[in-house]
Amino acid sequence: MAEKRRKLVIATGNTGKLREYRELLASAGLELIAFDTEIDEVGETYTENARLKAETAVERSGLPALGDDSGVEVEALEGFPGIRSARLGPTQEERTAELLKRLEGKPRPWNARFVCVLALADPGHPTQFFEGECRGEIVPEWRGEAGFGYDPVFLVPGTGKTFGEMRLEEKRLYSHRARAVRALLESGALGRLSV
Ligand code: IMP
Numbered sequence: 338m339a340e341k342r343r344k345l346v347i348a349t350g351n352t353g354k355l356r357e358y359r360e361l362l363a364s365a366g367l368e369l370i371a372f373d374t375e376i377d378e379v380g381e382t383y384t385e386n387a388r389l390k391a392e393t394a395v396e397r398s399g400l401p402a403l404g405d406d407s408g409v410e411v412e413a414l415e416g417f418p419g420i421r422s423a424r425l426g427p428t429q430e431e432r433t434a435e436l437l438k439r440l441e442g443k444p445r446p447w448n449a450r451f452v453c454v455l456a457l458a459d460p461g462h463p464t465q466f467f468e469g470e471c472r473g474e475i476v477p478e479w480r481g482e483a484g485f486g487y488d489p490v491f492l493v494p495g496t497g498k499t500f501g502e503m504r505l506e507e508k509r510l511y512s513h514r515a516r517a518v519r520a521l522l523e524s525g526a527l528g529r530l531s532v
Pocket of ligand 1 (some may be wrong): 351378405406407408409420422423451483486488497500512514524
């Protein structure tokens with residue numbers, strides 16, 4: 338009889354992120370279940386918000402869950418928008434436009450980094466955290482249609498491309514989310530899930 342695959346809930350309602358997690362975790366041999374907790378991100382840090390999403394998903398599903406929080410931090414704006422990256426405006430287009438407006442007139446390069454914190458919550462066990470970052474530069478012109486969020490204005494050093502110009506397989510070589518997932522996979526924690 339075929340062995341039943343373990344289930345892991347991915348606590349996000351963001352389809353761009355979900356696509357990336359499905360690709361990044363494809364080799365883990367788990368059944369991935371998307372679940373939007375629709376909670377307000379009330380935490381003061383990526384870690385608090387990631388924990389909130391993962392633990393809420395565990396409470397509601399009874400299954401192990403992965404929650405994440407991410408954002409882009411711009412040096413010339415003292416790390417803004419950071420954990421507020423999803424709240425700069427009602428649509429992503431407006432959020433990107435708002436970010437570029439705040440950078441207008443500031444000397445380039447507009448150095449920035451993406452950050453992703455993953456929380457793995459497993460019923461009956463302490464929640465574990467994994468982090469990844471990707472350094473790069475915000476550019477004023479929108480380039481590429483791929484990805485999501487601020488991808489079209491985030492230039493990756495040494496590649497000549499924004500994330501908006503990269504396919505998933507290329508973005509995963511550099512991205513904050515891919516690095517956090519790598520740390521999670523290397524920890525062996527997914528092989529020790531309780532359910
Ligand atoms: P949250 O993690 O749900 O709070 O959302 C973080 C926000 O940061 C997203 O809505 C995007 O705007 C932005 N963001 C996070 N990761 C990425 C990425 O890989 N590419 C582009 N934008 C991202």
